[in-house]
Amino acid sequence: MTNMLNRRQFLQKGAAASLATTVLFKGAQAMSAPAAKKPVAISTWSHGIPANEAAWKVLKAGGTALDAVEQGVRVPEADPKEMSVGYGGRPDRDGHVTLDACIMDDKGNAGSVCFLEHIKHPISVARLVMEKTPHVMLAGEGALQFALENGFEKEDLLTDEARRQWEDWKTKADYHPEVNIENHDTISMLALDVHGNLSGACTTSGMAYKLHGRVGDSPIIGAGMFCDNEVGGAAATGHGEWVMRTLGSFLVVELMRQGRSPQAACEEAVMRIVKLQPNFDEVQIGYIAINKAGETGAYCLHPGFNYALYEDDKNVLIDAESYLKK
Incomplete structure (x- = not known):
């Protein structure tokens, strides 16, 4: 009996060691994956299409991913018809347009602003x-x-249309988030340049009619966006409180470091929220991701989240797969 137990323990230890080696090997593969030689830009929502166009001009000219993501998201920031980002964004409940944004380069440097008014x-x-x-x-x-x-x-960012909608809302002043309407409050963008470097950006006017002073996930490194130039990048959109509670973008990148594909990593990050929030009828979350090889992925909680992908000289809008089906 003693010999049988020792043999069983030996086999169990061997299996555990083999599993650990496999995990380490996959993690090493993720960290050492060769960078793509072609540029890629990926961004959230349909306003990602014109944003990608601006980013692509930088990437095709051999510019940096950092310049690309900045120039890309500046497009919806300046568009008064895009009412979830920058100029024209819906205000908070007191009528203030308050903006959040972050950016991260290939060296791990990062900058962000939150609760910023009057700057386009x-x-x-x-x-x-x-x-x-x-x-x-x-x-x-x-x-x-x-x-x-x-x-x-310094500018007045509250447009006539945004003011009109706010005035209508004030008649009842009942804040009620709507999936894929108020909750698509962000443009997040990730880019891989011809030098094989990654950068990301995220910018928003936040939830419409939020409490004055509310800040979401968008300016928080590791929540709204995160890049690691050895592995990949990820970014979020949707109900920021749940992205913050799970550090979703950092989680996606770490899962890719362990060997998951961008798609599988995004799916797991959404599942973390499903486990924490059993009643998610009014919660929408979407993630996008890219790895060093230029592979991309996206996933969301409810149907309705789409993202723009620019690669091989094609800029297309794609409906992301979702946890809940139509």
């Missing part, structure tokens, strides 16, 4: 925070002061 391009302010200060995040009045000191102009 928060993503560019976030980049200056990254490049000109020892900090990662500036907030509120401090972020505004920094922007003005660096040449940004």
Whole structure:
């Protein structure tokens, strides 16, 4: 009996060692995967199509992924018809348009701003925070002061249409999130350049009619967006509180580090939320991801999330697979 137990223990230890070796090998494969030689841009929602166009011009000219994502998301930031990002964004419940954004480069540097008013391009302010200060995040009045000191102009970002919708909402003042309407409140973009480097950006005006001072996941490194140039990048959209609670973008990248594909990593990140939030009728979450080989993935909780993918000189809008089916 003693010999049988020893043999069983030996086999169990051998199997465990083999499994550990396999996991380490897959993780090493993810970290050492060769970078793609062709550029790729991926961004959230239909406003990702024009954003990708701007990013692609940078990438095709041999520019950096960092420049590409900044130039890309500046397009919806400046579009008054895009009411979930930047100029024209729906205000909070007190009528203030408050903006959040973050950016991250291939060296692990990051910058972000949150609760920023009066500045049309928060993503560019976030980049200056990254490049000109020892900090990662500036907030509120401090972020505004920094922007003005660096040449940004103070503007009224509340358009007539956004004001009209806010005035209508105030008649009842009943905040009720709607899946794929108020919750598609972001543009997130990831890019891989011809040099094999990754960068990401995320910018938003946040949930419509939110409490004054509310900040979502978009400016938080590891929640709204995260890049690791050895592995890949990920970004989120949707109900930010749940992305923050699970550090979703960081999770996706770490799962890719362990050997998961971008698609499988996005699916697992959504499942973490499913396990934590059994009643998700009013919660939408979507993730996009890209690895060093240029492979991409996307997944969401409810049907209705789409993303724009630009590769091989084609810019297409794709409906993401979802946990809940139509």
